[in-house]
Amino acid sequence: MTVVTLMWEARAADGRGADLLAWARAQHLPGGPLRRETFTAPQDRVLVLTWWDAPYDAELPELPDPPAALVTRAVHRWRFASHGTD
Template identity: 75%
Template sequence: MRVALMWEARAVQGRGAELMEWARSRELAQEPLRRESFRAPQDRVLVLTWWDAEALDAELPELPEPAADLVTRPVHRWRFEAVD
């Protein structure tokens, strides 16, 4: 099964580039099939990773929480299963 992990955070105003740099520099314990980073208004950063997994709730490496002074709220995380 193909699983996509979504990690989304909102940086403190004006620190979006710093949050993006932080997210892109984080190494995961395993290499995903694919990894992409996106930015959006309001200093938001989104990272998507794709994995081959046996179940949607499989144990997969995820990006950690950034330092509290870099973000305005806890990170949002979602998992998605690919559908043919």
């Protein structure tokens, strides 16, 4: 099985961290990932990781950009290939 992890990270506008977190958690991803985790960090950052049983270059659903009023900059996105756990 090939596992691909998609990472989505955004920084909330001042005072909007809870709103950005709620928005991210409410987003539905068609097909459903194997696993999905949502994290927060200082400076009102929200991080969502999703794991998919798919080839690295597969077309996969990703979280969209949030409304501009919720963020201070463009969303960062990365794709990773798993090499197992140690």
